[in-house]
Amino acid sequence: MHELSICRALIEQVREIARNNDASRVTEISLEVGPLSGVMPELLLEAFPMASAGSMAEGARLIVDMEPVRVWCSRCQLESAATLNRxxxxxxxxxxxxxxxxxxLMLKSVVLEEARSEPSGQPAEEQGYV
Structure with a gap:
């Protein structure tokens, strides 16, 4: 199941995004996956909790949107929907x-929680989309 390796690479990419945005936690990750990518969305969803365990994305919601198959015709110059094997x-x-x-297989967005200090010294949480 190469989806586990893909999830691990995804966690690394998300961790870098979180670090660059001073985030303390990742709450949601959104992907776009095409049927011709060679990746099975249900296996991604199954592998994600294992790959994210112990990371700042542990417990985050993984959203997988399917990208439609579309082709451009050189004969009639139109773009149209196509099926997987046709x-x-x-x-x-x-x-x-x-x-x-x-x-x-594209990372569309990441929702982050940013921990910062309030004037009272208590941490406050803020959500942001990347």
Whole structure:
């Protein structure tokens, strides 16, 4: 299951983002995954708690949005939706297409909690989107 390795790399990337933004904790991570990426979203969701254990993303919510498969046709010059194993133009049926989307594995956003001190000396928490 290479999804565990992907989750571990994701945690490293998110940790760097959190560090650059002086965050104390990650509460939500949003990804976009295409069906042609070779990544299975359900396995990502299963591996995430194991990969994030002991990190600042432990307990964070992982959101996986699916990216649609879309192709551009060189014959009729249109972009259209396509199916996973049939990358043909929906307009004219031509097979000479260029993949426009559907193979992504992209970090879309991270929600962070920022710990800071209030004038009273008590820590305050603030949420921010990256």
């Amino acid at each position: 990358l043909v133009c929906a307009q004219c049926g031509d097979w000479r297409t260029e993949l426009r989307s559907g193979d992504a």
